[in-house]
Amino acid sequence: MSRCFVTGGAGFVGSNLVDRLLEDGHKVIVYDNFSTGHEEFLMKAKSSPNFKLIKGDLLDYGYLRDAMKNSDIVFHLAANADVRFGLEDPMRDLEQNTIVTSSVLEAMRKNNIKKIVFSSTGSVYGATNNFPTPENDCFPIQTSLYGASKLACEGLIQAYCEGYDFQAWIFRFVSILGERYTHGHVCDFYRKLQDNPNEMEVLGNGMQSKSYLYVQDCIDAIFHLTRNTTDKINIFNLGVEDYCTVNDSIGWITKNLGLTPELKYTGGNQGWIGDNPTIYLDVKKAEEFGWKAKVSIKDAVIKTLEYLKGFDG
């Protein structure tokens, strides 16, 4: 039994992780400012005597430091996870990702907590042309403020490992799908089709190729890989051995909804400035350590859609 401190624990991935940690018999403190988290995601968790919710901001360093006291391990999942709108407010990724992570690391150091699990992203590979992209890809060139901020977080965590004897698990996620999904292309398309089932705008040319991972597979990976690795710094790509195009996903979604909308493409190979036209990660390293995704991208898209339908119903 560990005492787990989960930042962003009221979010999509965070709340699913919290449920699984509680099922596994751990004590869990969720620290969340509910800027994008949802208290209803913690309904099940709240029924456990091992659960505690603290509403707080990660930039409120003193409050965070006190809240974290006596924890054994920190799962730092809180982040601005919106890649697309970084350019509208260029300070947001710096503040909510880089500076927040520094605050979390300092609170850990002051509390003598030395184990951190961090949700990074395939976006750190930036302008790479190497697909599927391995963890030891060549030196990255960033294309988004989001990717830049997550790379900055990784660097801070690694420097704390070297300087203060921390141990870290850095997971570079593809996009995650599944229950409690709150933003991303499946949401966007579903809402657009609710508004107008006959016509839908598609950002870019529909050929952007991305990989996706089902949230329970993601949490399986976090559990399995933190338990089966012992290096000071453990870095893993998390994804499936596959990718799909935007058009593939539109096909699955519209078929599931029984719709045949006319598609209006905005054109170009990017959905927006800074969009990586391809995100497809090499997951051989995680597989060598004994984890492999069970749910296909198509099934993950359908599960997400079913969740969104239920939420509306």
Added chain:
Amino acid sequence: MSRCFVTGGAGFVGSNLVDRLLEDGHKVIVYDNFSTGHEEFLMKAKSSPNFKLIKGDLLDYGYLRDAMKNSDIVFHLAANADVRFGLEDPMRDLEQNTIVTSSVLEAMRKNNIKKIVFSSTGSVYGATNNFPTPENDCFPIQTSLYGASKLACEGLIQAYCEGYDFQAWIFRFVSILGERYTHGHVCDFYRKLQDNPNEMEVLGNGMQSKSYLYVQDCIDAIFHLTRNTTDKINIFNLGVEDYCTVNDSIGWITKNLGLTPELKYTGGNQGWIGDNPTIYLDVKKAEEFGWKAKVSIKDAVIKTLEYLKGFDG
């Protein structure tokens, strides 16, 4: 003639750059908070009608933005450049390097200035074992808060290039030596030997291997490579095609001073926690673009020593 805005222009490399920019007929504004800069380094510059000094802090965003108005290009050299003491104050590199760089980029964006020259470091290659290290080395693992912060700066600059159509020159320096040198191993050894010419403590085992570049060679490189490259993002290692050990450098220094101190090694292959035992950069890319260092490491060490002697005399 360009209107050049130089952050950290009262520092070691900055003030040497300023003198050369003025000689070359450019207008120069130096923005410096004199936390580590020296006003006497700008004595020559101050005699030019094309020179203006603004005392200000880069974290004072409004003041910075107004100061930068009407500039054509920003040379962002201001930084906490002390790698060794990062662990004593883990917020310093984040604030003085990462957050400051974000402030500089935002001020540029608001003023519609799109060209930035940035002084990065070979420390961004962190835990690499690939020597000499090329610009496209494998994905880095950071070992110091300094390296982590400079990598974060690079990422921010690259994201601004992609998102706001900036053009950047990122120079990854080895350690720089020469006139106006203010900190580093030559200073340390010189001062220790002034205090006690008979005995000297050496951090580590004396086998740490580092590369060094003479400051005027560094500035030649900045001039040559900014003029002869046109990519959106231009990244170059700057150094010589050579390295030396700490013991090599001690030999040159003690011979020059006519001393034969007893050396007391603290031991271990690092000088301090986070010290990279080897920094040796591959400079073929810069050489392919027509620049090559003229001064050897040994001559750069001796020039630095002569400068320090004159400063004391």
